[in-house]
Amino acid sequence: MRPYPPQFLVLLLSLVLLGGCVSQKSLPYLQSGKYSTQTPVTSENTRLTYRLQPSDVLSIRVQSVQPQLNDMFNTTDSRAMLNGDPGTLFLTGYSVDELGFINLPTVGRLKVQGMTVDEAQSVVQQGVAKYVRDANVLVKLLSFKITVLGEVRNPGRYFVYNAQCTVLEGLGLAGDLSEFGNRKNVKLIRQTANGSEVVLLDLTDSKLLSSSHFYLLPNDALYVEPMKARTNRGNATNLGLVFAGISTVALILNYIQSSK
Incomplete structure (x- = not known):
């Protein structure tokens, strides 16, 4: 059994790793062509009024x-x-x-x-x-707490000591999104009188600033989904280990056969 040529392994791993790369265009927040360094752009937003409930x-x-x-x-x-x-x-x-x-x-x-x-x-x-x-x-x-989970640097529960807290501030408490956080698909889970309400937020869309969900309420939860590149990168690491193992076994077998 002949071992895999090193060039073959390098080429194969390179192709797999390319699938795990994150596009630069998917990383910036609030993307819009109307922003400039000369004229400030104002976005009107609606601040929801929180009303006290039991357990507060x-x-x-x-x-x-x-x-x-x-x-x-x-x-x-x-x-x-x-x-x-x-x-x-x-x-x-x-x-x-x-x-x-x-x-x-x-x-x-x-x-x-x-x-x-x-x-x-x-x-x-x-x-x-x-x-x-x-x-x-x-x-x-005192009980203004939020939960941030998923692809952020420091997931967990955080207490807010400010009457108004935005989605961006909430994510900032958790250390911001990781490289593999899907900025176009962030779930906001909000508790209402009728149950749990789930809203999808696109952090790359500048319209987020004028959304009625831009401001967080007590007991809100944010979940950042991982991008496909996250899975691809993990698969690439596993494949690299598999190929390295196969190559090692092939080298050993080749050495045994050649020494006979």
Whole structure:
């Protein structure tokens, strides 16, 4: 049995690897011929308003000239807020129960389900004003978390400490897409009252900036599909090992036969 010539193996591996190459045109985001370095291009977009639902966690801060009363409401550890520790924030925040209420000391139960964070802040402000004079109330959503999976550099769950978070910012938290991430087929999975909603996003299309799905909502998940080149590259590696093994066996057999 004659071994495969080295030139044959190199040619075969080269053909396989060509199938695993990623086109440069498929990598840039927001591709459009209207962009220029001279004139800024404005894209209008719709920012969805998030409304509170059960299991959300709120941070409620009360500020007044009566420190002892402030401490009664301010259960959130200020050091945890500065450090952004999600575990501590969840333990010390105010959870929205299954009926849509939060339970404040002295004030009692307040209905916040279906409200925006600003609307909930007004409700809490009115409740606290009955017990603390000239108090200033600040309400923030602590449970704004997103999940990023698939062909990104650092997949996982991330907490957002900003009222507005875009798809690009969410992917940035995960270290951006890998070379093999399919930028034309990113799935956005969103939880709604009727179940899970799945939307396909094309990151290479500049129309994404004006899409109603450009801004993320709490509990959103992004899944980046791998490109075919990812599979081809993996197959090329496996084939390379197979060819190397075959060539080695052929060389051994050839050596045995020639030594007889």
